Amino acid sequence: MAATPSNAQAISVSPPGSAAAPDAAPSRISWQARLRRWRRTRAAGLVGVAALAAIVLLAIVGPLLIPFDPIKPNPSVITQPPSATHWMGTDQYGRDIFARVAAAGRLDLTVAISVTALALTIGSLIGGVAGYMGGIVDDVAMRFIDVLLAFPAFILALGITAMLGNEARNVVIAVAIAYMPYFVRIVRGEMLSLREAEYAAAAKCVGNPRPRIMGYHLLPNALPPAFVQATLTLGWGILDVAGLSFLGVGIKPPTAEWGVIIGDGAQYINSGQWWISVFPGLAILITVLGFNLAGDWVRESVLRR
């Protein structure tokens, strides 16, 4: 975590729910200072990258290591504890937990990336247009975002999936809608200060049309903070999708998804069959930890303030 410049914390407290005031002149730090921050967060960042690598490896190679199907029940090996054959044990249908956790890794990583890509794209577009156009467009967009932010993200996603019906596609849309407002706010704030930049005026003077100034000259410069936010959203996306699936409104069983598997094992925790729920939970923990640590590293080395 960066040492906060004196009092920045107290002054930057802007009322949540109202539009955040953009920094008129953000103080930019030197590349030497950025290099120092990059070095300081490197150790934790590398741990994060290693955690992600392990999960990706599990998702890609894992299913090839074992002869078990992640979906097909096998009544002869019901709820067995971890053993040499079933590395993470089996569930109440005799399915191999390792096979399910690995297969779920493919799905959860895909879902997290889809959620983030969707939220980032739509959010940046809305935020970019609102910030550049200003006026009534900005007002309308911001009131719309206020409404979305009036719901806790998870509850909004829950409400939307409950109504759309639980298919993987709908879950992705719902969680993306829930996290989009953060991207809108970030990109809009950047845009508000960028549009006053001299090169924006220069681009206008030589006769560039407004959409081109916005999309080609300004938007790319407004995006780095949004990418940093994206690293956080990857982690939150996994937590929320798993939470929704655990409640039965996300990805449907018998599909292998980490939240679904934890849900399968929930009723067996009381009687001591811990392995069904514990392993997929650890997978989530490692993945989200990986995204967060790697994301911190990116933030500390990329952001110029």
Add this chain to the structure above:
Amino acid sequence: MTLRRYVLRRLALTAVTLVGVILAVFAMTRILPGDPVAVKAGTYATDEVRASIRKELGLDKPVPVQLATYVGNVLKGDFGRSTRSGHPVRDDLFNRLPATVELALAALLVGALVGGPLGIWAALRRGGRLDAAVQQVAILSAAMPLFWFGLVLIFFFYHLWGIAPPPVGRLATNIAPPTHLTGLYTVDALLTANWSALRSALGHLALPTLALGVAVMASFIKMARSAMIGVLDSDYILAAKSLGLSDREIVWQDALKNALVSLLTVVGIVLGYLLAGNVLIETIFAWPGIGYYAWNALTGSDYDAIQGFVLLVAIVYVFLNLAIDLAYTVIDPRIRLG
């Protein structure tokens, strides 16, 4: 901007947001590509069944009429009727609200009382081993799936060690709820000196509170630490030091007061998180609050109940944010004048 104008503007924005929230909840059912009729009727319903469900839900009328009906009902406090319980959704939710409030407040208290001091302590020992350890705890708890952590707690405290009561409900089955005063069982039991109910209520409250408390602790650690560091680095603390005040005096008299503003921010974020997290934790512990009610509604396709829950949470959340914004103006004069 004068204080009066700021407050008025904030109130007006809140009203706009509330109208938007009602519209959004309406839109969730009618405008998004999902079809409540198909969901409600199931895969094998005949066209007649679909038509009658459509009529029953009022979906045969034009959308503006549906919207007007819905907004009118909500403003009257009518959230529809639960198909599961047969009661009005509003009554169901209000009967269950105290259980949720009790759990949320307990978790907030635990998170703040443990996380706040930990963050401040870490800030005072910045760069040291303790600071690193505290930050690692925060990072870990932020990455943990809440519902999974709840299950792990049940495994250890209930199954393995047998310390905690069975993870079902707010009281042991052989104990009657204490006299209703606030609806918070622990508080009611305390006020009526009902010690057996108090012990049972605390026992049942412990694990879900621990699960939620650890989850929100991370926010308190991060916020307290960075606020404290910000304050400690500031010029007026330097001035206080140069005047010869001791570290202890500086921390207690100057720094803490200024860090409080940030605390308010984190309370807002955390309460939003608790409203959401409650669904997962209440489900695991069969805690009879609005979150557990929502889960039952979800599994039973009880749409009015789900809508009512989402709407109630959003309304509570909007008013929480309003209260916090207004509290800023009292605590921090810079915002009042800014």
